[in-house]
Amino acid sequence: MIAPKTLLLCHHGSAGAAAAEALAWQVAAPGATTLVQCLVVPDLWAGMQGDDWLNDASTRDDFGRYVENMLEDDARRDMAGVEAHCQERGIAYRPVLRVGEPADCVVAVAKEIGADLAIIGPPRPKGVAGLRSRMNLETLARGLPCPLLIAHRP
Secondary structure (H helix, E strand, O other): OOOOOEEEEEOOOOHHHHHHHHHHHHHOOOOOOEEEEEEEEEHHHHHOOOOOOOOOHHHHHHHHHHHHHHHHHHHHHHHHHHHHHHHHHOOEEEEEEEEEOHHHHHHHHHHHHOOOEEEEOOOOOOOOOOOOOOOOHHHHHHHOOOOEEEOOOO
């Protein structure tokens, strides 16, 4: 397999994302590949205000900032980990953080960066804890300007 020049890795810290990262190391070539990590925060968080238990605008705003800060801290940790692995392997790294519908964001980023290959993790199995933000594979298949690799379940 010819190493991609621009590799889009969809990674958000889950076990499936770790499987996608492991696959990325198999296809990336040190000195020849730029790995672009796309981390998408699903837009379902945008409306998170806790209205059911918060009773004034100030408290609601404070809670909204708290949630945003938690998401931002999680994203920073995840991106720092992938960047460190890239540095260890001599692979150029570029992070991209988006908020929105995951598949639409991935397609848009792939087009913006001129991706040669996109890698995603497998769907989370039933019974495993975690956010069930599904990647719409039809949107990816129709919209990506490059091949898509889906890592197998770890």
